[in-house]
Amino acid sequence: MLLHRVVTLMATLALPALAHGAPTQYPLTLQNCASPLTFQHAPKSAVTIGQAGTEMFYALGLGDRLVGTSLWFNDVPVQYQAQNAKVERLADNDPSFEAVIGKRPELVAVQLEWMVGPQGVVGTREQFHELNIPTYLMPSDCEGKDNLVGADGTRMQPFSIGSVYKSISQLAEIFDVQQRGEQLNNQLKASLEKSVASLKGKDLSSTSALFWFSSADMDIDPYVAGRKGIPDFMLNTLGVRNVVESDEEWPTVGWETLAKANPTFLVIARMDRRRFPADDVEKKLEFLRTDPVTRNMDAVKNNRIIVLDAHAMQASLRLFDGIETLATAISQHDLSK
Structure with a gap:
């Protein structure tokens, strides 16, 4: 890395x-x-x-x-x-x-x-x-x-x-x-150039994603990445569309709305802090796989869930590692099915 x-x-x-x-x-x-x-x-x-x-x-x-x-x-x-x-x-x-x-x-x-x-x-x-x-x-x-x-x-x-x-x-x-x-x-x-080149030739025109950072509680709306922020840049750089349209950096959006958007990939933050319950990536995964709304999302049913360090979703040196991880994960999925 x-x-x-x-x-x-x-x-x-x-x-x-x-x-x-x-x-x-x-x-x-x-x-x-x-x-x-x-x-x-x-x-x-x-x-x-x-x-x-x-x-x-x-x-x-x-x-x-x-x-x-x-x-x-x-x-x-x-x-x-x-x-x-x-x-x-x-x-x-x-x-x-x-x-x-x-x-x-x-x-x-x-x-x-x-x-x-x-x-x-x-x-x-x-x-x-x-x-x-x-x-x-x-x-x-x-x-x-x-x-x-x-x-x-x-x-x-x-x-x-x-x-x-x-x-x-x-x-x-x-x-x-x-x-x-x-x-x-x-x-x-x-x-950055290497990560972009790794997806060259892969058709991502219909590929979308959602970044879930955390949630103040597991049963309320999650903090997700807005359309002009850092995760959105990461997705756009790789040719992937962000399903969230808010200009806020990390808006809260209901899971029913997100499920309707049905992103191809779910990108979830792993962090070592414990400020909110959903800071724990294992709790995020459990929620996605058991909640009656989220468990029926295509990304969950097909295990298209990518785990990134929370710090890689921010304007930092690890952002570049994050893009590399995203590119590698996306390249490993056959999206033609």
Whole structure:
């Protein structure tokens, strides 16, 4: 998988050739989600609120700068476990404002605006900036998206994979490791091209799918992927149609409606957190196979259920592994029947 290859990449980048990359010129000022950020030097310490940023730090060889992490969906990949064990986990979900500032970070990297933003559960960007702590919000969660509409925000424009590359490039520039960022992005782009090529020639014109992330309770409407979000990008990239038409990031839709849409594939999230009952993938599978509505869906009857890490359904490095897993699973099914 891709993340294993990233470790090889970082070993290569440790060679002296890295020194030939053009250094960042400080003071550095960049625009981040409508907020200017200025750095007089590369931050010596950082806290991440969101697993996407944490794993980007590790992939860029910046794990030694992290003094705290939070908001985890899945366990850290094996290749990062040793590094991750050295960093304090401030919270499995959202940390307190006090816990973050108590680490005295010179940067807070944030995956989701509902964590740090106008209605942030941790705090607002202004609260951090008043303490001279810059907050870097992942562009994937602010560009073309209104996070004040809908439970998890609403996409005004379709998610762009360029926002992930942008996060990597900007973090690399902030920390003066541009060559690492460039090579990581090149590797991600190559992985994406390979996944798309693996389905070349397969007729997917009538193929559809549904992403089920979780449910606040097993007997209420599930959180499913909207039509302009990250899972929708994954499907469209592979030539598969999303049956959900809402612009919300993760709208709730009734199972009767979803059953009528009758997707070819069901993609369900596996996560290690236990915030909701349906975070447990085994409970998802049991529900699908026993509920009187869902058990009659073609995807369930024909075992066209694909399990993905929840983190692979987000704007992260694992998104590329997720697309590879989807492509592999789809290629193994004879859809002509």
